[in-house]
Amino acid sequence: MKRALYFLSLLLLVSFVAIGCGGEKKDEKKAEAPKAAGIKIGSLGPLTGQYAADGNDIKNGVLAAIEVMNPEMGALGPVTLQAEDDACDPRQAVAAANKLINEKVTAVIGAYCSSATIPAAEPLMAAKIFMITPASTNEKVTESGHKFMYRTCGRDDDQSKAAVKFMTDQLKAKAVYIVDDKTTYSQGLADNVEKLCAGANLKVLGHEHVNQGDKDFSAVLTKVKAAKPDVFYVSLQNSAAAAPMLIQIARMGIKTKILAQDAVYHPQLMELAKKDAEGVYLTFGYTDKETPSYKKFADAYKKLGEPGAYSAYAYDSAVAYLKAVKAAGGTDPEKVKAELMKLDFAGASKQIKYKENGDSGSNYVIQVVKDGKFENFWNPENGQLYKK
Amino acid sequence: MEVFLQQLVNGITLGGVYALVALGYTMVYGIIQLINFAHGEIFAAGGYMGVILISWMVAQGYPPFVCLGVALVLAMGYCALLAMAVEKLVYKPLRSSSRLSVLLSALGMSIFLQNGLMLTQGVYDRAYPGEMVQGGFEIGGAMVSYMQIVIVGITVALLVGLNTLVFKTRIGKAMRATAQDKTMSALVGINASRIISLTFAIGAALACAAGIMVGMYYGSVRYDMGFVLGVKAFSAAVLGGIGNITGAMLGGLLIGMIEVFAAGYISSEYKDVFAFIILIGVLYFMPTGIMGENVDDTRV
Numbered sequence: 001m002k003r004a005l006y007f008l009s010l011l012l013l014v015s016f017v018a019i020g021c022g023g024e025k026k027d028e029k030k031a032e033a034p035k036a037a038g039i040k041i042g043s044l045g046p047l048t049g050q051y052a053a054d055g056n057d058i059k060n061g062v063l064a065a066i067e068v069m070n071p072e073m074g075a076l077g078p079v080t081l082q083a084e085d086d087a088c089d090p091r092q093a094v095a096a097a098n099k100l101i102n103e104k105v106t107a108v109i110g111a112y113c114s115s116a117t118i119p120a121a122e123p124l125m126a127a128k129i130f131m132i133t134p135a136s137t138n139e140k141v142t143e144s145g146h147k148f149m150y151r152t153c154g155r156d157d158d159q160s161k162a163a164v165k166f167m168t169d170q171l172k173a174k175a176v177y178i179v180d181d182k183t184t185y186s187q188g189l190a191d192n193v194e195k196l197c198a199g200a201n202l203k204v205l206g207h208e209h210v211n212q213g214d215k216d217f218s219a220v221l222t223k224v225k226a227a228k229p230d231v232f233y234v235s236l237q238n239s240a241a242a243a244p245m246l247i248q249i250a251r252m253g254i255k256t257k258i259l260a261q262d263a264v265y266h267p268q269l270m271e272l273a274k275k276d277a278e279g280v281y282l283t284f285g286y287t288d289k290e291t292p293s294y295k296k297f298a299d300a301y302k303k304l305g306e307p308g309a310y311s312a313y314a315y316d317s318a319v320a321y322l323k324a325v326k327a328a329g330g331t332d333p334e335k336v337k338a339e340l341m342k343l344d345f346a347g348a349s350k351q352i353k354y355k356e357n358g359d360s361g362s363n364y365v366i367q368v369v370k371d372g373k374f375e376n377f378w379n380p381e382n383g384q385l386y387k388k
Numbered sequence: 389m390e391v392f393l394q395q396l397v398n399g400i401t402l403g404g405v406y407a408l409v410a411l412g413y414t415m416v417y418g419i420i421q422l423i424n425f426a427h428g429e430i431f432a433a434g435g436y437m438g439v440i441l442i443s444w445m446v447a448q449g450y451p452p453f454v455c456l457g458v459a460l461v462l463a464m465g466y467c468a469l470l471a472m473a474v475e476k477l478v479y480k481p482l483r484s485s486s487r488l489s490v491l492l493s494a495l496g497m498s499i500f501l502q503n504g505l506m507l508t509q510g511v512y513d514r515a516y517p518g519e520m521v522q523g524g525f526e527i528g529g530a531m532v533s534y535m536q537i538v539i540v541g542i543t544v545a546l547l548v549g550l551n552t553l554v555f556k557t558r559i560g561k562a563m564r565a566t567a568q569d570k571t572m573s574a575l576v577g578i579n580a581s582r583i584i585s586l587t588f589a590i591g592a593a594l595a596c597a598a599g600i601m602v603g604m605y606y607g608s609v610r611y612d613m614g615f616v617l618g619v620k621a622f623s624a625a626v627l628g629g630i631g632n633i634t635g636a637m638l639g640g641l642l643i644g645m646i647e648v649f650a651a652g653y654i655s656s657e658y659k660d661v662f663a664f665i666i667l668i669g670v671l672y673f674m675p676t677g678i679m680g681e682n683v684d685d686t687r688v
Contacts (some may be wrong), residue, residue, distance in 0.1 A: 052511035209657040215606040218398040219651030240513040245607040
């Protein structure tokens with residue numbers, strides 16, 4: 001009897017590990033065994049924790065790029081990936097960067113959070129390893145004068161300009177309420193917006209900070225509700241943080257227009273917030289999904305799941321590096337850098353052409369959530385609405 | 389005033405959830421003087437079991453309240469069994485060894501369970517299907533959603549049920565006796581092992597209900613959700629006086645209230661700081677917590 005009970009308990013514990021019914025089983029490709037020859041690139045991003053979805057998007061984007069580029073690499077190949085987890089934590093990012101250095105990668109695609117990218121860049125730059133971030137939009141990323149630092153996405157100073165222009169020109173807003181979750185990226189962006197509001201005759205009714213990982217925003221939302229702003233500007237580190245906020249906004253009956261930013265742009269937002277995500281505006285880089293280069297990316301990505309916000313940017317970053325390596329005929333950092341600066345090609349996300357400081361230019365547009373999908377809504381360049 | 393009322397409503401909802409989880413900590417501590425660190429993970433497992441069951445039943449087309457009710461009962465049963473299994477396999481063999489080894493095995497169990505959830509359920513947030521209970525009403529400028537009413541209702545029902553169980557039934561009497569003196573209660577014919585198992589089961593069932601309600605309220609669950617909430621619920625148990633059931637309820641409510649009022653009147657970024665400042669302050673003047681008795685440690 002006693003033995004049977006013991007056995008039963010053991011079975012239950014095992015069953016706990018097996019209650020996987022309906023659990024999301026994403027493609028987890030094992031890091032391939034290191035080979036003597038070939039090119040090894042690293043990816044850096046949060047693979048666990050609250051920003052895991054975004055980190056895995058980056059990893060998968062690089063995997064798709066490797067699959068597309070491998071046949072073209074000829075004698076230089078094969079290209080392999082070493083994916084590391086930084087959990088969006090500055091310390092873990094530096095540790096992961098050092099691990100990638102020991103693994104002898106020649107380029108790192110990542111990271112996601114600006115607060116991880118900036119510290120991780122230090123050891124990588126010292127080791128002359130390229131770092132191409134597909135997602136870190138904070139201005140400081142490319143302003144440290146690092147020689148091998150590149151950025152495929154846009155910059156937050158441009159993003160905040162687009163956001164403020166949208167609020168004043170299109171929404172005709174007079175007052176705005178701002179919230180951020182205190183990361184280098186989210187607070188940096190929110191501060192930029194606040195500064196620009198002063199010059200744009202847009203009154204900032206309040207600027208609140210919440211903690212990373214918070215799920216209860218009732219206190220902030222109560223203040224927002226009482227302040228009655230025309231626009232509520234939400235700068236959070238990712239979609240999983242924004243979804244509960246949108247749910248609570250709807251629950252509290254706040255009818256204010258909501259403007260969010262690129263980190264919130266993710267299919268996961270609609271999955272988690274469902275109908276409460278409807279009508280939310282976001283700033284995100286313009287991507288034409290009808291171009292042949294985007295379709296090539298989408299084909300390669302198909303078996304990895306649905307592309308996330310920064311999958312295409314990660315793909316382009318890896319493709320750009322591999323193109324440069326191919327042109328340089330090897331992975332010598334100086335030669336590759338010279339080739340990288342010459343690049344000008346149609347990527348999946350946009351036209352990729354790096355500037356002297358490593359940036360590739362911003363092309364922020366306003367998108368809106370409509371019927372569970374992101375749609376282009378307004379172009380800050382010409383102040384025109386996109387046609388349906 | 390608007391802010392005050394709104395925060396009061398939010399504080400009660402949040403505090404109730406903390407109280408439910410805190411009870412598991414306090415009951416287990418009361419009976420075997422173990423801080424069961426794996427309790428937060430049981431809470432998360434409950435949240436996941438809820439999302440699995442509710443998603444499945446919603447897909448079958450059952451009405452929301454049936455889904456919620458059935459899922460709540462089944463998931464609570466599952467968590468109770470899980471906690472009993474943990475107790476039998478991990479804590480019981482160590483019962484006669486030093487308290488430190490049991491504490492460490494509790495920490496290990498917490499890591500094991502959290503990683504088990506991560507490996508089986510993935511690292512992504514998992515969405516609860518739709519909003520089970522929609523709408524709400526306004527009272528004095530404060531928005532009260534039906535969801536909050538359901539949560540508070542379930543919480544109150546569970547707390548009343550627990551109180552009846554502990555203070556009005558024979559099993560409850562046996563539990564209190566075991567908590568007071570294990571050897572002595574065994575001498576008068578109480579099966580201490582069974583009572584300890586039962587205590588784990590009850591605590592887990594309450595945490596499980598809290599997990600489901602948190603999942604519904606915020607719309608999603610994640611494998612590591614048990615950690616932060618576990619820490620707060622544990623603080624609530626300590627604040628109320630660990631080992632004391634009424635204290636845990638009170639502590640939970642207090643931590644919830646302090647958090648939302650600090651967020652509402654001072655700043656959201658410091659809400660946790662204030663909750664812990666109050667905790668430290670109370671413990672400074674009342675080292676055993678608000679309702680805690682002064683127990684001579686040589687007894688255990």
